Amino acid sequence: MxxxxxxxxxxxxxxxxxxxxxxxxxxxxxxxxxxxxxxxxxxxxxxxxxxxxxxxxxxxxxxxxxxxxxxxxxxxxxxxxxxxxxxxxxxxxxxxxxxxxxxxxxxxxxxxxxxxxxxxxxxxxxxxxxxxxxxxxxxxxxxxxxRELPNLKQDGKKVIGYRQAMVLPQQPKSMIVVGSGAIGIEFAYFYNSIGTKVTVVEYLDNIVPLEDEDVSKSLARILKKQGINIMTGSNVESVDTSGELCKVSVKTATGTETLEAEIVLSAVGIxxxxxxxxxxxxxxxxxxxxxxxxxxxxxxxxxxxxxxxxxxxxxxxxxxxxxxxxxxxxxxxxxxxxxxxNNIPGCTYCSPEVASVGYTEKAAKEAGYEIKVGKFPFSASGKASAAGAKDGFVKVIFDAKYGEFLGAHMLGYNVTEMIAEVVTARKLEATGHEIIKSVHPHPTMSEAVMEAAAEAYGECIHL
CATH class of the missing domain: 3.50.50.60 (FAD/NAD(P)-binding domain)
Known part of the structure; x- marks a missing residue:
């Protein structure tokens, strides 16, 4: 043929x-x-x-x-x-x-x-x-x-990847998730929500390390409050699967700890x-x-x-x-x-959700931009209050000189559905003031984008 x-x-x-x-x-x-x-x-x-x-x-x-x-x-x-x-x-x-x-x-x-x-x-x-x-x-x-690490070989039963995590024969009582990118955090949230004791081990200093630092730190606080144990700046050195429970040796800033769990989920990328x-x-x-x-x-x-x-x-x-x-x-x-x-949205579907596009605040500064930053918390949003979802915020970053929309970082209910507005705005080269003057429907979560933009320029009404 x-x-x-x-x-x-x-x-x-x-x-x-x-x-x-x-x-x-x-x-x-x-x-x-x-x-x-x-x-x-x-x-x-x-x-x-x-x-x-x-x-x-x-x-x-x-x-x-x-x-x-x-x-x-x-x-x-x-x-x-x-x-x-x-x-x-x-x-x-x-x-x-x-x-x-x-x-x-x-x-x-x-x-x-x-x-x-x-x-x-x-x-x-x-x-x-x-x-x-x-x-x-x-x-x-x-x-x-x-992806498999040399010190974290997957056997498909006790040390697993994302594929096995979706079809485990029974719910584990305990789980250690290695890696806190989107895959690791989503599974950590899922299993914790249904009653599994979950520990997340992350090599870097913040979970969801590709996200803006404000998002990473706020999400960590929320997930800890939900009952997830989070260990950042930590590295899995070895896993012993010979016993009933996996014994996981974790090196931290203060020494080496041994953790035990029924399942170890390797979520260290692809x-x-x-x-x-x-x-x-x-x-x-x-x-x-x-x-x-x-x-x-x-x-x-x-x-x-x-x-x-x-x-x-x-x-x-x-x-x-x-x-x-x-x-x-x-x-x-x-x-x-x-x-x-640089205009690709990234989403993590834990609860609250994470969504972002463009430069983080740190990356924008490193790129040499003089910036304006606006942040609007969902605690000030009428729709978020009505929905019982006041955790999180919208953070926007603009170039101070020309008003270019450099990036947006969201943590909250349904924000993965909101980020496309910013992707489109950036594609069309919208400025901060054009976002402020685009009338957003009330009450909605999406108003927070407009409010955050207004906050960056000292014009926010509801803060």
Whole structure:
């Protein structure tokens, strides 16, 4: 079979690239060895949000009296049913991608895809049989997996990665989460909410270390109040899994402690899936586990492209999707703009949520900007008070000279739905005063963006 485009990998980078290619009139195939939708739909973004929703519902039940609702008897977590719901949500999304492949007349080639030679892809089925396909343009979108540290080897039972954390056979009584990025914090919040004793161990000085320091410190205080034990500036040196409980040796600023837990979750980032896909044999250049590409995702080998977690930039589903669209539009002869990696929103779906885009306060100063900073707490928001969600704030950063919207950092209820306003504003080069003069609906959480902008310029009404 001959194709204009063959995509290897069907995650949010791959399947989106395939659909856009088909829309642009290119004959397209996609290769997938497991389930359509990749890690994001099957073992990442989507099923974790389903787990987190169950935790949120459980918290509502436990705090229903705060809203004037009396419930007879205590709520109880059916862990197996929570996991089953999460898997059903994931399966439904994967079936949705199957439908989109049929709708867009994209051939799905089931098996492990490998770049065989110039313009040729080999697809090896589970039974070992292999077929080759010709493609003028081959897009590598093979994604990533849970990264393993030498001193934190995963056995899939006691020391696990995110994938096993979603389908544990029973709820553990205790868990140590190593790493406090989005994945680590989301699982820490989920398991703590349903009654597991959780400790988070973070090597750096702040949790969610990529976030603005104000957000990191405030979130740490809130999570500690929720009952999560947080150890920053700490490093796991070894794990002994020989006994009933894991014995975890943790080096801290004051010495070494031994912690015990049923489960250790390694959430120390991702490793890229570059092995066995034909890069070396075909001379595709890589550097430190990433495929080297230009602004339109072309590798050094003509006709071969790479997108998503395996290239530069943030390892996020929405980044992979955007890269896939840009890559394919360039292939089709259009003139897309390169992706602005400094205008990518990041979200963490614990409770309260975290959302951010652009420069942190520290990064803006280091970049040489003279800045104006505004901060509006949700404790002053009418909607937040009514919702019983007064934790957190919106923090905005502007260039003092021109009013450029440098960054925004949010901690609070539903802020992951609010951050897109700032992404759009920054894309359109809106200034601080244009945000202030854009009338926001009342009462809403989103008013806090306008109020924070006004606070930066000394015009805030409700503080």
């Amino acid at each position: 001959d194709y204009d485009v063959i995509v290897i990998g069907s995650g949010p980078g791959g399947y989106v690239a395939a659909i856009r290619a088909s829309q642009l009139g290119l004959k397209t195939a996609i290769v997938e060895k497991e389930s359509l939708g990749g890690i994001c739909l099957n073992w990442g973004c989507i099923p974790t949000k389903a787990l987190l929703k169950s935790a949120q519902v459980f918290e509502y039940l436990n705090h229903s009296a705060d809203y004037g609702i009396k419930i007879n008897g205590a709520g109880e977590v059916d862990f197996a049913a929570v996991v089953k719901r999460s898997r059903n949500v994931a399966d439904g999304m994967s079936k949705g991608v199957q439908f989109l492949m049929k709708k867009n007349k994209i051939d799905v080639l089931v098996g492990f895809g490998k770049l065989k030679s110039k313009g040729v892809v080999e697809v090896k089925a589970a039974d070992g049989t292999a077929k080759t396909y010709n493609g003028k343009h081959i897009i590598l979108a093979t994604g990533g997996r849970s 490793a890229t899936n570059l092995e066995g896909i034909g890069l070396e044999e075909n001379g595709v250049k890589t550097d430190r586990g990433k495929v080297l590409v230009d602004d339109f995702y072309r590798t050094n080998v003509e006709g071969v492209y790479a997108i998503g977690d395996i290239v530069k930039g943030q390892a996020l589903a929405h980044v992979a999707s955007a890269e896939g669209i840009i890559c394919v539009e360039k292939i089709a002869g259009q003139n897309p703009h390169p992706l602005d990696y």
